[in-house]
Amino acid sequence: MPQRSRRPLGIAMIGYAFMGRAHSQAWRTVAAAFDVLPLARRVIVGRDDAAVAQAAERLGWQEHATDWHEVIAREDIDIVDICTPGFLHAEIAIAALEAGKHVLCEKPLANDTAEAEAMARAAAAATARGQVAALGFTYRRVPALALARQFVQAGRLGTICQAKVAYLQDWLVDADAPMSWRLRKETAGSGALGDIGSHAIDQVQHLTGQRVTAVRGRLATMVPQRPGPDGPEPVTVDDAAWATLELDGGAIASVEVSRMATGAKNRLTVELYGTAGALRFDLENPNELWFLDATLPIAEQGFARVLVTEPEHPYLEGWWPQGHVLGWENAFSNQARDLLLAIAAMPSADEPAARFSPDFADGLALQRVLDAIIASDAADGAAIAL
Numbered sequence: 001m002p003q004r005s006r007r008p009l010g011i012a013m014i015g016y017a018f019m020g021r022a023h024s025q026a027w028r029t030v031a032a033a034f035d036v037l038p039l040a041r042r043v044i045v046g047r048d049d050a051a052v053a054q055a056a057e058r059l060g061w062q063e064h065a066t067d068w069h070e071v072i073a074r075e076d077i078d079i080v081d082i083c084t085p086g087f088l089h090a091e092i093a094i095a096a097l098e099a100g101k102h103v104l105c106e107k108p109l110a111n112d113t114a115e116a117e118a119m120a121r122a123a124a125a126a127t128a129r130g131q132v133a134a135l136g137f138t139y140r141r142v143p144a145l146a147l148a149r150q151f152v153q154a155g156r157l158g159t160i161c162q163a164k165v166a167y168l169q170d171w172l173v174d175a176d177a178p179m180s181w182r183l184r185k186e187t188a189g190s191g192a193l194g195d196i197g198s199h200a201i202d203q204v205q206h207l208t209g210q211r212v213t214a215v216r217g218r219l220a221t222m223v224p225q226r227p228g229p230d231g232p233e234p235v236t237v238d239d240a241a242w243a244t245l246e247l248d249g250g251a252i253a254s255v256e257v258s259r260m261a262t263g264a265k266n267r268l269t270v271e272l273y274g275t276a277g278a279l280r281f282d283l284e285n286p287n288e289l290w291f292l293d294a295t296l297p298i299a300e301q302g303f304a305r306v307l308v309t310e311p312e313h314p315y316l317e318g319w320w321p322q323g324h325v326l327g328w329e330n331a332f333s334n335q336a337r338d339l340l341l342a343i344a345a346m347p348s349a350d351e352p353a354a355r356f357s358p359d360f361a362d363g364l365a366l367q368r369v370l371d372a373i374i375a376s377d378a379a380d381g382a383a384i385a386l
């Protein structure tokens with residue numbers, strides 16, 4: 001198990017594509033915004049030596065490597081950050097946890113429930129030894145969404161009756177958009193459902209504080225084949241998915257996700273309706289949270305814009321002077337900060353590690369919801385209980 005010492009925490013990051021770039025930026029900026037444990041961006045790992053060497057230089061890592069097994073065995077590595085395609089998460093995360101490292105794993109936790117169960121078991125054992133096993137549902141750390149949760153927890157919405165969450169993108173509208181690992185079931189597990197539906201379902205559960213108990217869902221693949229390196233290849237995952245969710249607190253939720261939504265760039269929208277108020281958020285305007293206070297006289301009610309730029313707002317105290325907006329990438333630094341705080345709070349192997357939320361148990365619960373939606377689709381949209 002990593003011991004707290006005077007040397008900086010050594011980070012190894014596996015994967016260097018889109019998410020690797022986002023995480024690298026977070027590891028570069030976190031100490032400029034927040035008071036955290038000293039860290040060293042020691043090694044970035046990928047399969048292609050020349051490409052990963054270039055990534056190390058561009059993204060600011062001390063070394064590069066091609067064998068993650070060797071890297072996770074190193075004494076000077078304390079945190080393993082997994083930014084690979086989903087099919088590699090389980091093997092790397094379990095090995096890293098067993099090697100005594102703290103782990104941050106990109107979402108969704110795994111490609112199916114069986115993998116997620118094995119990961120959650122390894123994480124439970126590691127957490128008992130004082131390690132942190134963190135899952136990267138980064139949108140929890142968008143300040144306006146963190147503020148939304150504070151509103152709910154403070155009772156400003158009363159009892160939540162309904163949530164409506166959509167996550168719409170348009171990068172696959174072009175039928176000639178090329179094949180990638182995200183479009184193959186064996187590498188991605190599912191399509192829009194796992195990639196962006198997982199964020200939407202995480203927001204439903206995290207914001208309402210209620211767990212999914214039953215689902216009805218449908219999946220659709222609108223472009224059945226796409227250009228691959230050796231000619232057309234079948235797309236084996238969904239382009240879009242819809243689900244209705246029943247929650248254990250009595251609320252209902254709808255979730256709608258698509259990569260075929262023309263004009264929606266990276267549009268996560270959240271609507272929460274409670275007996276005492278309502279909230280709205282749109283990731284295309286990430287610094288705004290809209291709140292309706294239903295305890296006001298009806299003639300005065302309306303959605304009011306809260307501009308989330310004040311030091312009193314979640315995470316904002318670390319960033320710029322009051323009034324200055326943040327962007328998509330800041331949430332990754334906020335996530336890095338919370339992970340480092342959880343590690344700093346880890347007193348010893350005798351006391352449990354400070355819980356980083358979401359953890360692998362949350363990832364397993366969410367994977368069960370994803371698999372239930374897939375099962376519901378296979379049963380023509382029948383209800384599946386969890």
Ligand code: SOE
Pocket residue numbers: 018169195196266
């Ligand atoms: C997919 O397009 C994707 O990159 C997701 O994988 C990320 O989780 C999301 O933040 C942005 O979109």
